[in-house]
Amino acid sequence: MNKPKYHFFVCNSFRLTGEPQGICNKKGAPGLLQYLEEEIIDRGIDAMVSSTGCLKQCEKGPVMIIYPDNYWYGEVTEEIIDEILDALEEGRIAENHLIT
Numbered sequence: 356m357n358k359p360k361y362h363f364f365v366c367n368s369f370r371l372t373g374e375p376q377g378i379c380n381k382k383g384a385p386g387l388l389q390y391l392e393e394e395i396i397d398r399g400i401d402a403m404v405s406s407t408g409c410l411k412q413c414e415k416g417p418v419m420i421i422y423p424d425n426y427w428y429g430e431v432t433e434e435i436i437d438e439i440l441d442a443l444e445e446g447r448i449a450e451n452h453l454i455t
């Protein structure tokens with residue numbers, strides 16, 4: 356298996372029981388996950404997407420992290436995903452959406 360260049364993690368608020376019950380999930384993270392997957396394929400970005408349990412930034416949810424750069428983005432929407440991916444493709448950071 357080739358390792359992807361980027362790994363995106365989208366909080367889906369999974370609890371230990373496996374149930375998604377937190378803020379990110381309630382704020383639409385499942386739809387974002389699908390949107391992100393489709394955008395990555397459409398844009399041909401070498402990346403993998405995973406959903407996670409709570410990333411302890413609930414007040415900034417939905418939260419998305421990009422590795423290996425360790426960029427943490429908050430209050431993510433489909434429009435913001437577009438901005439983040441545009442920036443990534445241009446070698447920039449979507450700084451106005453970073454969690455600081």
Ligand code: FES
Pocket residue numbers: 366367368377378379380408409410411412413414416417418
């Ligand atoms: S539920 Fe997403 S950061 Fe806590």
